Amino acid sequence: MSAGDFYYAINATFRFIHDTYGKEALIDYWTSMAHEYHADVAARFRTGGLEEVRRYWADYFAAEPGGDVQVSLTETGVEIDVRDCPAIRWLKDGSREIIPCYCEHCHYVSTAIADQAEMRFALTGGGGTCHQVFGLRGGPV
Amino acid sequence: MIGVQDFIGYYDWTFEYLRRNFGEPAVRDFWVRAISQDSQTHARELIVGKGFDGMYEYWAHTLEMEEAGYTFDRGDDYFRIDMVDCPSKGHLIKRGLAAYHDYCEHCIGWIKPLMDDAGFMIEHEHNHAGQCWWEMRRAADRLTTPPPDRGPHDVRNLPNWQQAQHDVFLNSERLEDDTDDVGAAV
Numbered sequence: 001m002s003a004g005d006f007y008y009a010i011n012a013t014f015r016f017i018h019d020t021y022g023k024e025a026l027i028d029y030w031t032s033m034a035h036e037y038h039a040d041v042a043a044r045f046r047t048g049g050l051e052e053v054r055r056y057w058a059d060y061f062a063a064e065p066g067g068d069v070q071v072s073l074t075e076t077g078v079e080i081d082v083r084d085c086p087a088i089r090w091l092k093d094g095s096r097e098i099i100p101c102y103c104e105h106c107h108y109v110s111t112a113i114a115d116q117a118e119m120r121f122a123l124t125g126g127g128g129t130c131h132q133v134f135g136l137r138g139g140p141v
Numbered sequence: 142m143i144g145v146q147d148f149i150g151y152y153d154w155t156f157e158y159l160r161r162n163f164g165e166p167a168v169r170d171f172w173v174r175a176i177s178q179d180s181q182t183h184a185r186e187l188i189v190g191k192g193f194d195g196m197y198e199y200w201a202h203t204l205e206m207e208e209a210g211y212t213f214d215r216g217d218d219y220f221r222i223d224m225v226d227c228p229s230k231g232h233l234i235k236r237g238l239a240a241y242h243d244y245c246e247h248c249i250g251w252i253k254p255l256m257d258d259a260g261f262m263i264e265h266e267h268n269h270a271g272q273c274w275w276e277m278r279r280a281a282d283r284l285t286t287p288p289p290d291r292g293p294h295d296v297r298n299l300p301n302w303q304q305a306q307h308d309v310f311l312n313s314e315r316l317e318d319d320t321d322d323v324g325a326a327v
Contacts, residue, residue, distance in 0.1 A: 003206040006145035009180040016175035037154045063146045
């Protein structure tokens with residue numbers, strides 16, 4: 001099981017960059033992370049297709065502490081149904097002040113990963129429950 | 142989602158991102174304001190409030206959670222940690238990750254400001270290979286040399302302790318002349 005207290009550092013990192021350098025800098029941090037740190041993930045998705053996307057996220061959420069997330073491959077792509085986000089849950093249980101734009105990192109990071117993998121990404125919701133979809137570029141929505 | 146299972150990898154990457162875009166002082170500022178004063182408020186509350194007992198409570202929780210290889214030692218005037226297998230640096234070494242030039246520096250970067258505020262000083266040495274020792278003492282208890290050999294659990298007695306570059310801190314200040322044997326057990 002991973003060390004959930006690291007969510008505190010993630011939240012604090014977003015707040016530090018946002019409050020010190022501004023929102024655009026925070027967005028650049030997220031997209032840069034996706035292009036540099038997550039480049040191998042994007043390569044896996046590009047090579048392995050949607051089945052690799054499903055496998056990656058199913059394994060990923062299984063290794064996070066807590067939360068309730070269902071990952072499935074459907075006709076429209078890989079659907080990630082976040083019923084109880086492990087990060088938001090841990091931060092709330094720890095009585096931490098969550099930076100208001102915390103959930104936006106999923107949009108910016110995953111969109112940049114999907115772009116590199118020649119896929120598309122969409123997200124609706126936030127605040128602990130959301131729905132995310134990775135699909136093929138030009139595929140059904 | 143950015144999760145916690147691979148946190149160490151992008152924590153290291155974040156240091157380098159900040160250095161590259163905003164300069165080395167931004168990394169130091171990040172360790173103080175984001176980590177010491179924001180992320181680690183739970184450590185701060187315990188150590189400022191309970192001193193040595195709070196240190197034990199905090200590190201017993203966090204090092205178990207991180208599955209570290211470590212021992213604690215407690216004397217009348219110190220609280221000591223010997224880290225034989227740092228999970229954080231070990232994660233990077235195993236995966237060949239080293240985005241930032243001095244990952245180990247982040248620990249003193251956030252712990253020193255906390256100890257300053259709590260009224261403690263730090264004696265510390267790390268070898269950049271996943272091994273280090275820490276002794277926290279009350280601010281009035283200054284040392285003139287590193288603490289003595291603490292016994293079999295003292296990481297300085299390990300045969301592979303003397304490897305890589307050593308950084309040494311005495312009374313919370315870095316010893317610039319940190320030659321290989323300055324912190325060796327005697």
